[in-house]
Amino acid sequence: MAAWLSARDRALFHGVATHHWPGGDRVLPRLSHGANHGVLWFGAAAGIAAVGGSTRARRAAVRGVASLALASLAVNTVGKRSVRRGRPVLDAVPLIRQLKRQPITTSFPSGHSASAAAFATGVALESKGWGAVVAPVAASVAFSRVYTGAHYPSDVLVGAALGVGAAFAVRGLVPTRAQIPAPGRPYTEAPALPAGQGLIVVVNKRSGSAAAKAALVRDALPRAEVVECEPDALSAELEKAAQQGRALGICGGGGTVNQAAVVAVRHQVPLAVFPGGTLNHFAYDLGIEEVQDTCRALTAGDAVKVDLGRFTPGPGPDGEPGHFLNTFSLGVYPELVRIREHWAPRIGGWPAGVLAAVEVLRAERPLEADIGQHKGRRRALWMLFAGNGMYQRFGPTPGRRHNLADGLLDVRVVHGGRLPGLRLLAAALAGPLSRSPVHAAQRLRRVWISGLAKGTLLAYDGEVAPAPPEFVIDKADEALTVYRPLPQ
Numbered sequence: 001m002a003a004w005l006s007a008r009d010r011a012l013f014h015g016v017a018t019h020h021w022p023g024g025d026r027v028l029p030r031l032s033h034g035a036n037h038g039v040l041w042f043g044a045a046a047g048i049a050a051v052g053g054s055t056r057a058r059r060a061a062v063r064g065v066a067s068l069a070l071a072s073l074a075v076n077t078v079g080k081r082s083v084r085r086g087r088p089v090l091d092a093v094p095l096i097r098q099l100k101r102q103p104i105t106t107s108f109p110s111g112h113s114a115s116a117a118a119f120a121t122g123v124a125l126e127s128k129g130w131g132a133v134v135a136p137v138a139a140s141v142a143f144s145r146v147y148t149g150a151h152y153p154s155d156v157l158v159g160a161a162l163g164v165g166a167a168f169a170v171r172g173l174v175p176t177r178a179q180i181p182a183p184g185r186p187y188t189e190a191p192a193l194p195a196g197q198g199l200i201v202v203v204n205k206r207s208g209s210a211a212a213k214a215a216l217v218r219d220a221l222p223r224a225e226v227v228e229c230e231p232d233a234l235s236a237e238l239e240k241a242a243q244q245g246r247a248l249g250i251c252g253g254g255g256t257v258n259q260a261a262v263v264a265v266r267h268q269v270p271l272a273v274f275p276g277g278t279l280n281h282f283a284y285d286l287g288i289e290e291v292q293d294t295c296r297a298l299t300a301g302d303a304v305k306v307d308l309g310r311f312t313p314g315p316g317p318d319g320e321p322g323h324f325l326n327t328f329s330l331g332v333y334p335e336l337v338r339i340r341e342h343w344a345p346r347i348g349g350w351p352a353g354v355l356a357a358v359e360v361l362r363a364e365r366p367l368e369a370d371i372g373q374h375k376g377r378r379r380a381l382w383m384l385f386a387g388n389g390m391y392q393r394f395g396p397t398p399g400r401r402h403n404l405a406d407g408l409l410d411v412r413v414v415h416g417g418r419l420p421g422l423r424l425l426a427a428a429l430a431g432p433l434s435r436s437p438v439h440a441a442q443r444l445r446r447v448w449i450s451g452l453a454k455g456t457l458l459a460y461d462g463e464v465a466p467a468p469p470e471f472v473i474d475k476a477d478e479a480l481t482v483y484r485p486l487p488q
Contacts, residue, residue, distance in 0.1 A: 009152050009153055009154045010152070012146075012152075012153045013088055013146060013152050013153060014092050016146050016147060016153075017092040017093045017094075017097075017149065018092055021147065024097075024147060025094070025096050025097055027140075028097070028140065028143070028144040028147045028148065029096075029097055029098075029099060029144065029147075029148050031137075031140055031141055031144050032099065032112065032141060032144035032145060032147075032148050032150070033099065033100075035112050035115065035116065035141045035144075036112075038068055038072065038115055040137075040141070041064065041065070041068055041115060041116070041119040042065065044061075044064075044119070044134060044137070045061040045062070045064055045065050045119075046061070048060060048061040048064075048123070048130055048134075049061040049062075052127075052130065054289065054290055055275075055280075055284075055289045055290070056126065056127050056289055056290070057127060057130060059126045059127075059176075060122075060123045060124075060126035060127035060130050060131075061123070063122040063123065063125060063126045063167075063170065063171075063174075063176070064118075064119040064120070064122040064123040064126075064134070065119070065122075066122065066170050066174075067118040067119060067121060067122030067163070067166050067167035067170045068115045068118045068119045068122070068163075068166075070118065070166040070169060070170055071114040071115055071117070071118035071162055071163045071165075071166035071167075072111065072114065072115055072118075074114070074162055074166060075109060075111045075114045075159065075162060076111065079108070079109045079111075079114075079158075079159075079162065080105055080106050080108075080109075080111070081106075083106070083108045083109075084106045085106055085107045085108040085152075085155070086106070086107060087102070087103065087106075087107045087149075087150065087151075088107070088149055088150075088151070088152055090102075090149045093148070093149035097147060097148050097149065098148060098149055099148050099149075099150060102150075103150055107150075107151055107152060107155050108152075108154070108155045108158065109155050109156075109158040109159035109162060110142070110145050110150075110151045110155040110156045110158070110159035110160075111159060112141055112142070112144075112145050112150075112151075112159070113141070113142040113145055113151070113155070113156040113157075113159035113160045113163065114159040114160065114162045114163040114166070115163060116137075116138035116139075116141040116142050116160070116163065117138060117142065117159070117160040117161075117162075117163030117164050117167075118162075118163035118164070118166045118167050119134065119138065119163075120134045120135050120137075120138035120163075121163065121164045121167035121168070122167040122170060122171075125167060125168075125171055125176050126176050142156050142159070142160055143156070186304065186305050186405060186478070187302070187303075187304055188303050188304060188305050188481055189301055189302075189303065190247065190270040190301050190302070190303035190481055190483060191246050191247060191270065191301060192298070192299060192300060192301030193224075193246065193247060193298045193299070193301075194223075194298075194299050195221055195222055195223040195224070195299075196217075196220075196221025196222070196223045196224025196249075196295075196298060197223040197224070198223075198245055198246035198247065199221065199223075199224040199225070199245055199246065199247050199248075199249050199272060199298065200224070200225045200227065200241035200244060200245035200247075200248065200249060201214075201217055201221070201224055201225065201226045201227065201241075201249030201250070201251060201272070201274065202227050202229065202234065202237045202238055202241050202248070202249065202250055202251070202260065203217075203226060203227065203228045203229070203250075203251040203252065203276065204229070204231060204234055204251070204252035204253070204256040204276070205228050205229065205230060206230065206231050207251075207252035207253040207255075207256050207276055207277050209276050209277075209278075210251045210252045210253070210256075210276030210277070211228070211276075212276075213251050213274055213275070213276040213291060214226055214228055214251060214276075216291045217249075217251060217274055217291055220291050220292060220295045221295060221298070224249065225241075225245070226249075227241065234256065234259060235259065235263075238250075238259060238260055238263040239263060242263050242264060242266075242267040242269050243267065245269070246269070247269055247270045247271070247272055247298075247483070248260060248263065248264045248267075248269050248270070248271050248272070249271075249272040249273075249274060249294075250271065250272070250273055250274065251273075251274040251275075251276040252276050252277055253276070253277025253278060253279075253280075253462065254277055254279065254280075254281065254282065254325070254326060254461040254462040254463075255461055255462050255463045256276075256277070257273055257277070257282055257283075257325060257461075258323065258324065258325055258460070258461040258463070260273075261308060261323065261325055261480050262308075262323050264480060264481075265308060265476070265479050265480050270303055270481040270482065270483060271480060271481065271482045271483070272294050272297070272298055272482075272483045273286065273288060273294060273482060273483070274288075274291055274294050275288060275289065275290075281326045282325045282326055284400070285400055285401045285404060286304070286404070286482060286484045287484060287485065288484065288485070293485050294483055294485070296485040297483035297484050297485040297486075298483055300485070300486070302483065302484060302485055302486050303481050303482055303483045303484060304404065304405070304481075304482055304484045305405050305478035305480070305481060306325070306404045306405055306478070306479070306480040306481075306482050307388060307389060307404060307405050307406070307407060307475045307476065307477050307478060307479065307480075308323050308324075308325065308388070308475065308476045308479040308480050309323060309324040309325070309328060309386065309388035309409070309460075309473070309474075309475050309476075310322065310323045310324070310473070310474060310475065310476055311323075311324075311328060311458075311460070311471050311472065311473045312471060312472050312474075313468050313471055315458075315465035315466065322460055322465070323460070323476075324388055324460040324461045325388055325461055325480075326387070326388060326461050327385060327386065327387050327388065327459075327460070327461065328385075328386040328388075328458065328459070328460045328473060329383060329384060329385045329386070329458065329459045329460075330367065330369070330381075330383065330384040330449070330452075330456065330457075330458050330459075330467065331366070331367055331381060331382050331383035331384055331414070332382055332383050333383055333385075333459050334457035334458055334459035334464050335457060337459050337462065337464050338457060338464050339355070339359050340355075343355055366380040366381055366382050366416030367380070367381060367452065367453065367456055368380050368381075368416075368451065368453070369381065369384075369449055369450070369451050369452050370448075370449065370450045370451040371384065371413070371447065371448070371449055372447075372448055378451060379413075379415070379416070380415070380416025381413050381414060381415055381416050382414040382415070382416055383412075383413070383414040384411070384412075384413050384414075384449075385410075385411070385412040385413075386409045386410065386411050386412075386447060386473050387401070387409065387410035387411075387412075388401075388404070388409070388410075388475065389401040389403060389404050389405075389406050389408065389410065390402075390403070390406060390408055390410045390443060391410050405477065405478050407445060407475060407477050408443045408444070408445065408475075409443070409444045409445065409446075409447060409473060409474070409475065410441070410443065411441065411442050411443075411444050411447055412439065412440070412441040413439070413440050413441075414439055415439070415440070445474065445475070446472060446473070446474045447472070447473040447474075448472050449470065449471055449472075449473070450469065450470035450471075451469070451470070452467050452468075452469050452470070454469070
């Protein structure tokens with residue numbers, strides 16, 4: 001049987017070598033050379049991320065590269081060493097097709113084919129559209145390895161199979177967006193607003209990509225009114241839009257969406273979120289990644305009820321509650337945000353974030369507070385985190401929320417002590433509901449905090465404010481109605 005398979009393999013190789021393939025001599029050798037060391041696929045990933053412009057396209061590019069890396073590792077550390085097969089004899093391959101530099105490694109399996117299949121499969125698992133674009137190129141690279149005489153057909157087939165397996169292995173470690181359960185319950189109906197009829201969208205011109213997204217919103221929703229404003233006019237424009245429109249639309253970052261949510265709850269109008277910030281946690285947890293996702297929900301009138309986290313008293317002078325859609329925190333994070341915002345206008349966002357992290361971790365000053373569900377006991381801590389809903393981990397990826405109306409606070413505490421950087425890292429790697437000498441997490445409905453020193457800062461949805469000496473964190477259950485498309 002093995003002899004028959006080997007004979008068929010060599011016969012197929014000879015058939016490809018002796019057949020005339022129109023245009024192949026000009027294209028396929030160059031394509032095969034371009035795929036050396038993954039150069040072709042790294043370029044393709046950069047192109048997908050740049051041309052695609054969407055979050056899904058960027059995820060597809062990253063997943064393709066990660067799948068390629070795993071496939072390359074498997075082939076070069078295990079595959080090439082397990083079967084030491086010699087390269088094909090090139091007598092039947094025309095000289096014009098042959099590679100200028102012949103490979104010196106063993107023939108089985110084909111590393112180029114593994115990389116091509118891994119990249120294409122990884123891209124397709126995240127984005128079928130981009131997968132369809134990449135697949136013909138990947139197939140051509142795999143075929144070029146036989147065409148140029150570098151591999152036997154079986155080398156290519158096994159290499160491609162390994163590449164596909166690597167892409168699925170990456171998906172097992174880091175699930176695709178389609179694998180994550182649809183977030184947001186319970187389902188509710190909201191006014192259907194085809195083409196945005198009756199919708200007023202307020203855009204924070206200073207938030208992330210909001211200004212660029214405003215043009216997309218106008219094109220997609222020609223009957224909607226789109227108002228672009230500076231941050232200092234945001235509050236007034238939101239109030240006006242909530243009073244005049246059938247629904248309130250918002251485009252901006254976490255703090256901007258937070259303000260819009262509070263106004264929408266106060267005026268009892270549904271909220272339409274268009275991701276226009278840097279991270280867009282709330283929109284992504286709703287399953288909204290692009291402007292078109294929100295447009296589908298508006299057209300159908302599909303929406304969900306969402307809890308609104310709150311802390312009382314809030315940061316305002318009147319003692320009214322403060323609110324958060326995503327997270328609330330005390331300790332190192334508010335200080336990190338404060339330092340980052342100070343330096344960002346001068347040196348840029350990412351350098352400012354690194355500088356802030358170094359500054360915060362060098363200053364070993366854990367805060368002290370009394371924490372509990374009713375009356376707590378005094379403790380030293382580096383950070384207290386309260387999430388609006390339980391964050392679930394998917395492999396090594398950051399947590400996401402399945403249910404934005406579960407009535408729960410995801411409370412995590414990093415205890416005080418030496419080496420705050422290691423403690424914070426341990427807490428970040430730990431799963432929900434874990435307990436250790438470094439980190440503790442619980443599901444709670446209410447947290448009571450007191451005994452904070454004057455000047456302590458708190459952060460909520462990326463905003464920073466002075467913390468009152470005593471306050472309570474809880475939730476307004478199902479207070480907000482948000483448009484969210486049904487899963488496709």
